[in-house]
Amino acid sequence: MAENIETASYDALVIGAGIAGGEAALNLANNGFKVLLVEKDLSIGGKMILLSKVFPTLDCSACITTPKVSEISRHPGIKIFTGTEVKKIQKKSENNFEAIVVKAPRYVIEEDCTGCQLCEQACPVVVRDQYQYNLVGRKAAFIPFSIASPRVAAIDIENCTLCGACEKVCPTKCIDFTMEAVEHHVNIGTVIVATGFRLFDPLKIPRYGYGLYKNVLTSMEMERQLAPTRPFNTVLRPGDGKVPDKLAYVLCTGSRDATVGNPICSQICCMYSIKQAQLLMGALPMADVTIYYLNIRSFGKGFEEFYEQAKGMGVNFVKGKIGKITEKENGNLILRYEDINESVVKESEHDMVILSVGVMPNPDAGGFFGEGELKLDPFSFVHQTDLLGSPPETSIRGVFVAGTASGPMDIPDSILSAGAASSEAISYLNRKQ
């Protein structure tokens, strides 16, 4: 390993290049600071880059994310490492942190890849595409998705059969199977944790049948079906390719539910479900969409109007608690639920069910520093030590938190939080001890 160690210094280390981390890195770099932006995935952009449109304006998500992502990737003050994880960070003194980050081999020399996709065409291996939430396949030599940044190929070495077809066709000879992991030892002045959130795993609620019944989807799978770069030609049931016409949303799947270990509200699911319902009515004009909810939480700017707009378009809202979902032979789904207003148990049939899965903490954040140094809150999000006075502050002076790493929030709030974290980080850097 010794020959694969590189050293460097930066003013700031930003961990996670979703919208929050990207925004924080941009703010720092625009103020003249040198930033290392470390992203675990093969592309920057986080969850936002994979969304269809965004509430409450229904702007195209890719259209907002792409210019931002290209500004981040072209900024001379920002060095981006994708496919990279933070192994350890140690605070030596104020404004002096040492971090070890490990960049996994991509097996493609990023600077030389033109994104021509010839390797992808030549590769014989097909596996499920994680960026399309497994709805369709991708090759083992692949560009993660069309608007990925960097838009360069990667080799999925676990599934690669080392046939060499990709390497033979690559016009720039940039595929390189000799690549190995590189450990970077970096000195930095401040750290921003922007590692985002994880989606609730619906397998934890077996009575909803996710995984077993193929026409029960998660909201993220539906986001992909509604995006311009969708997996199918239109919205289809993954179970049998039928165009659905009676869809149901189950709000609060894995949120406000102590039985699955997540008693808090995820804050975004009501609104993204209302958004998707509106988009579905546009994509499938004959379809009925019903949203089963406990309470609709439309607290943000323009949210109540957005909710009213959905009702006006004919989205059906039922205050009901889902007990169980069962499947009929034709793939339709029977929802057994308690109608809360009438206090009776009812059943209804739908041909597709979307589980509005909640926001869960990303446990990675707790592992960057020494045991217990970066404190987590009771729900395992990064603890904000001065929530009212200075929300980005954490239990370590000089380490700040941005976006959903500190708790559920939508895109505008993630950007605001990144603004606050970067300005706190700048103050900290300028207040040199």
Added chain:
Amino acid sequence: MEAEKGKTYKYLREKREVSEAAKENLKNFTRVKKSILEALKEGDMTIDQLAQKLNMPSSEVVYFLMTLIKYGFVQTGAIDDMDEYFSYKLKQ
């Protein structure tokens, strides 16, 4: 072993065993691809018809068929009178 540029896969082959799961996955995809393309040579088909002919679950047919559309082997044809199921055909 010195790795020759353009043939570095040979270098990794010496150092790393390709897993049985990866080999099996490739075999399965190649087999299913061949059988879907053969079936569609006889004419347009719906997912249900393909599932019955190939004796495969419909959900698997959806996954493989959509992948074959993505990589330009198959294209979507007409939808039925009820606007429910598309048929699929070989890409010309």
